[in-house]
Amino acid sequence: MKFRWLSASLTTCLAAAMTLTSSAGFVTAKETPDVRYHPVYKTPSFIEENWSSSKRHLAPNELVWDYLNARKNLFRFTDQAQNHFKLKSKNTDELGMTHYRLQEIHHGIPVFGSEQTIHTDKANTVTSYLGQVIPNIKLPAATQAKLISSTKAISISKKQVKNAKQYLYQPTSELVVLPYQQTHTYAYVVKLAYLGPQPTVWQYFIDAKSGKVLDKINILHEITGEGKGVKGDKKTFEITKDGSLYYLKDQIRKISTFDAENQNENSPIINGKLVSSKTTTFSDPSAIDAHAYAEKTYDFYKKHFNRNSFDGNGTQIKSYVHVGEKWNNAAWDGEKMIYGDGDGKTFISLAGALDVIAHEITHAVTQYTADLQYRNESGALNESMSDIMGVMVDDKNWLLGEDVYTPNKPGDALRSMSEPTKYNQPDHYDDRYIGWEDNGGVHINSGINNKAAYLIAAGGKHNGVTINGIGRVKTRAIYYRALTSYLTSNSQFIDMRDAAIQSTTDLYGANSNEVKSVKNAYDSVGVVK
Numbered sequence: 341m342k343f344r345w346l347s348a349s350l351t352t353c354l355a356a357a358m359t360l361t362s363s364a365g366f367v368t369a370k371e372t373p374d375v376r377y378h379p380v381y382k383t384p385s386f387i388e389e390n391w392s393s394s395k396r397h398l399a400p401n402e403l404v405w406d407y408l409n410a411r412k413n414l415f416r417f418t419d420q421a422q423n424h425f426k427l428k429s430k431n432t433d434e435l436g437m438t439h440y441r442l443q444e445i446h447h448g449i450p451v452f453g454s455e456q457t458i459h460t461d462k463a464n465t466v467t468s469y470l471g472q473v474i475p476n477i478k479l480p481a482a483t484q485a486k487l488i489s490s491t492k493a494i495s496i497s498k499k500q501v502k503n504a505k506q507y508l509y510q511p512t513s514e515l516v517v518l519p520y521q522q523t524h525t526y527a528y529v530v531k532l533a534y535l536g537p538q539p540t541v542w543q544y545f546i547d548a549k550s551g552k553v554l555d556k557i558n559i560l561h562e563i564t565g566e567g568k569g570v571k572g573d574k575k576t577f578e579i580t581k582d583g584s585l586y587y588l589k590d591q592i593r594k595i596s597t598f599d600a601e602n603q604n605e606n607s608p609i610i611n612g613k614l615v616s617s618k619t620t621t622f623s624d625p626s627a628i629d630a631h632a633y634a635e636k637t638y639d640f641y642k643k644h645f646n647r648n649s650f651d652g653n654g655t656q657i658k659s660y661v662h663v664g665e666k667w668n669n670a671a672w673d674g675e676k677m678i679y680g681d682g683d684g685k686t687f688i689s690l691a692g693a694l695d696v697i698a699h700e701i702t703h704a705v706t707q708y709t710a711d712l713q714y715r716n717e718s719g720a721l722n723e724s725m726s727d728i729m730g731v732m733v734d735d736k737n738w739l740l741g742e743d744v745y746t747p748n749k750p751g752d753a754l755r756s757m758s759e760p761t762k763y764n765q766p767d768h769y770d771d772r773y774i775g776w777e778d779n780g781g782v783h784i785n786s787g788i789n790n791k792a793a794y795l796i797a798a799g800g801k802h803n804g805v806t807i808n809g810i811g812r813v814k815t816r817a818i819y820y821r822a823l824t825s826y827l828t829s830n831s832q833f834i835d836m837r838d839a840a841i842q843s844t845t846d847l848y849g850a851n852s853n854e855v856k857s858v859k860n861a862y863d864s865v866g867v868v869k
């Protein structure tokens with residue numbers, strides 16, 4: 341693109357010359373700065389500057405206001421810069437340069453799309469300006485105009501997307517001055533983000549006087565990718581295009597998937613490359629599954645518990661695949677998920693199982709809620725919560741890890757919630773492990789609570805006690821409530837019983853059949869007062 345470079349006009353030179361003797365003090369300025377003008381607004385889009393204030397003491401940010409006032413003829417305002425701009429941010433980089441970001445305002449309301457950046461060097465000399473300024477906006481103050489409310493603008497926008505399911509966060513609305521059809525109008529910019537039926541983030545522009553929909557844009561640059569998972573199954577997932585490449589980055593759920601390129605699992609810091617592809621078809625099965633299954637788990641928590649990510653606050657979910665060499669492990673390391681490739685005998689790539697991924701993400705949920713200490717009984721409860729949610733997300737059976745465990749042994753699994761003893765786990769409190777191994781048996785004693793949860797959902801007879809099953813949906817609601825509202829970091833099995841009964845009472849009533857089932861289930865596994 342070619343720019344038309346102009347020297348500032350004679351009036352500007354005069355204005356600049358006048359600032360030499362202004363009350364702001366002595367100002368040195370390049371008398372004819374190189375300016376590229378906006379073709380419509382005739383204000384600078386770019387100025388190559390060499391402007392400095394010779395004031396000895398500058399109050400914080402005063403330089404920016406002095407600069408804009410010195411250049412007011414270029415920007416075409418006559419009063420004070422503070423009436424036209426708001427300072428949004430200021431940041432000093434590693435070169436010692438400071439970058440100011442401003443927003444044009446009209447009677448205090450932001451002018452949509454009109455932002456400015458001003459850059460200074462170490463010596464506080466303004467070196468450049470970039471941005472857009474719309475001069476002479478003729479609109480009365482918003483307080484004088486009869487405008488609809490922000491809530492009304494949101495409800496107008498929501499009516500436009502009747503098929504939207506599951507808003508990701510509360511819709512937002514901001515009053516702006518909108519350049520519209522060669523003039524300006526007050527408008528609300530409403531943001532609506534939802535997952536289904538298609539991930540979308542709409543930006544609606546609602547006329548703040550009439551309530552008319554002026555425009556709408558889908559601001560989500562997300563695309564659907566495809567590829568085959570560890571088991572050879574075809575799937576789709578959300579990706580992002582940046583430049584000429586596509587990345588395993590789901591912007592709406594905030595899920596990114598990285599390749600750790602076999603870095604040792606014990607490295608103090610595991611780095612990784614965001615997985616990319618030249619086309620929308622991805623080729624790394626482990627990365628594909630880690631990404632697609634993290635999305636599925638995110639959707640489970642959002643849909644059933646309205647939980648936005650593991651911390652409930654929309655924090656980025658990061659998965660790293662190909663950790664270590666033939667590593668037979670998967671983990672939540674406190675801030676990210678890491679998955680080994682397996683040695684091909686005990687495990688194939690651990691990212692290839694939805695229940696394993698839901699198990700790991702639930703460790704993160706636990707960290708941000710009950711924060712159950714990872715040893716002895718509280719650790720076994722931590723493990724059990726991850727297994728319970730693992731089989732609730734991957735709701736095809738009561739087995740854990742069967743899709744990736746011992747590929748040469750069909751029907752085998754890491755654990756079974758219906759028959760814990762099949763995989764050397766106790767299904768009664770009296771049989772609990774009390775040694776030092778496995779942090780005090782966290783992956784062993786989880787069988788006791790797993791069995792109770794299984795019996796609550798599916799029902800059955802255990803140690804002579806009959807339990808009426810209440811189904812998976814009610815069971816997962818009870819355990820989610822117990823985890824997020826009742827349990828604490830040192831909770832023991834007996835606390836789990838009370839937390840489950842209390843959660844069930846809240847949800848279904850003290851005298852409900854659901855409470856009877858929960859009590860019977862815990863009686864049957866020997867967790868009794």
Ligand code: M3S
Pocket residue numbers: 668669670671672690695696699700723740741754
């Ligand atoms: O239990 C699961 O994952 C693990 C594996 C496969 C090995 C060691 C620890 C864990 C864990 O508890 O996350 C699903």
Ligand code: ZN
Pocket residue numbers: 699703723726
């Ligand atoms: Zn675990």
Ligand code: CA
Pocket residue numbers: 695731734736737738739740741742
């Ligand atoms: Ca399973």
